[in-house]
Amino acid sequence: MKKALFATSQDAEAAFYEALTKSDLDAMMAVWADDDDIYCVHPNGARVSGVERVRESWRKIFAGGQTLRFQLREQQNVQGMMLSVHSVYEYITVANEPRPRGPVVATNVYLRTERGWRMVAHHASPAPATTSADPEPRRAASPKTLH
Amino acid sequence: MKKALFATSQDAEAAFYEALTKSDLDAMMAVWADDDDIYCVHPNGARVSGVERVRESWRKIFAGGQTLRFQLREQQNVQGMMLSVHSVYEYITVANEPRPRGPVVATNVYLRTERGWRMVAHHASPAPATTSADPEPRRAASPKTLH
Numbered sequence: 084m085k086k087a088l089f090a091t092s093q094d095a096e097a098a099f100y101e102a103l104t105k106s107d108l109d110a111m112m113a114v115w116a117d118d119d120d121i122y123c124v125h126p127n128g129a130r131v132s133g134v135e136r137v138r139e140s141w142r143k144i145f146a147g148g149q150t151l152r153f154q155l156r157e158q159q160n161v162q163g164m165m166l167s168v169h170s171v172y173e174y175i176t177v178a179n180e181p182r183p184r185g186p187v188v189a190t191n192v193y194l195r196t197e198r199g200w201r202m203v204a205h206h207a208s209p210a211p212a213t214t215s216a217d218p219e220p221r222r223a224a225s226p227k228t229l230h
Numbered sequence: 231m232k233k234a235l236f237a238t239s240q241d242a243e244a245a246f247y248e249a250l251t252k253s254d255l256d257a258m259m260a261v262w263a264d265d266d267d268i269y270c271v272h273p274n275g276a277r278v279s280g281v282e283r284v285r286e287s288w289r290k291i292f293a294g295g296q297t298l299r300f301q302l303r304e305q306q307n308v309q310g311m312m313l314s315v316h317s318v319y320e321y322i323t324v325a326n327e328p329r330p331r332g333p334v335v336a337t338n339v340y341l342r343t344e345r346g347w348r349m350v351a352h353h354a355s356p357a358p359a360t361t362s363a364d365p366e367p368r369r370a371a372s373p374k375t376l377h
Contacts, residue, residue: 120308122317129357130317130335132306159279161267161341161350163313168339168351170269170277188277190337190353192315194308203308204315206337208355210276 087113092160092167092193095200099191100153106145112138116194116201124206126187150178156186167193167200172210186210234260239307239314239340242347246338247300253292259285263341263348271353273334297325303333314340314347319357333357 089095095114102111115121115137122132123140131140154174161168169191174183192204236242242261249258262268262284269279270287278287301321308315316338321330339351 120306122306124335124337124355124357127356127358130304130319157277159267159269161313161339163310163341166308166310166313166315168313168315170351170353172277188271188353190271190339190351192308192337192339194310204317204337206317206335206353206355208271208353209274210271211274 088199089114089201090199092162092169092195092200095193095202096169096171096191099202099205100155104151104153106148106150108138108142108145111141111145114202116196116203118194118203121203122206123204124208126207126209152176152178154183165195166203167195169193173207185212235346236261236348237346239309239316239342239347242340242349243316243318243338246349246352247302251298251300253295253297255285255289255292258288258292261349263343263350265341265350268350269353270351271355273354273356299323299325301330312342313350314342316340320354332359 087098089098098110099114102114115134117134119133121134121137122130123137124130125140125144131137152175154176156172156174159170171189171191173187173189175187176183187207188210189205189207191202193200194203234245236245245257246261249261259281262281264281266280268281268284269277270284271277272287272291278284299322301323303319303321306317318336318338320334320336322334323330334354335357336352336354338349340347341350
């Protein structure tokens with residue numbers, strides 16, 4: 084399989100949520116760096132480290148067969164030359180459910196590798212429902228760039 | 231107050247957990263970057279962004295008056311020139327309780343600023359108790375350095 088090359092951390096993030104939406108394991112793992120230092124914390128979960136265990140964790144999630152839709156809000160980035168840290172609220176809708184589930188707050192970390200930007204960490208945890216009066220997704224603010 | 235200058239992200243992390251242990255709000259905020267893009271996710275909490283709200287969240291926690299002791303395990307770092315991402319299991323013991331509470335998994339992000347390394351993100355979430363047969367704290371592995 085020809086792997087995509089992500090020119091920016093935003094491209095890698097878009098591919099991550101697209102793979103999640105499609106339950107596409109190969110596309111998901113193409114987003115992650117091929118490195119034993121990668122790690123993933125699924126909501127309410129323990130830390131899963133390394134390519135094999137991260138892959139297996141997504142395989143189990145995708146095997147559940149749920150079709151998910153993600154709406155991302157309140158994106159906030161700290162962008163370095165080699166590493167980029169994104170924070171985002173995920174509002175997840177499960178197919179056949181009338182309304183989104185409670186939000187998940189995620190920290191996504193991307194690394195600039197020889198093969199483009201890749202995910203090295205995903206830390207997600209359930210967050211209390213917000214009391215925001217603004218139900219519209221917000222545009223991402225300009226990332227803070229550190230050069 | 232003269233603020234400490236942290237030469238490495240490890241120094242900043244040590245100061246973070248020392249401030250937590252001592253419930254020292256000024257020392258805690260001296261670890262954080264003075265930047266509105268900082269954010270903190272306390273266990274089971276929402277994201278708190280910006281210096282004022284992060285400070286207020288720690289003030290409330292420290293006002294609880296609990297004396298906490300932290301044992302850190304399974305540290306794992308991705309170290310860049312300007313950003314450093316640390317992942318760690320926190321085993322928290324509350325004074326007068328006989329044994330540590332269930333672990334918390336934390337992602338800690340540090341930024342190299344003009345005033346040394348500072349924390350820009352702390353994302354903590356409760357993790358299931360591990361079944362590790364190794365009760366001893368592990369030494370941090372050598373950080374992966376990206377230059």
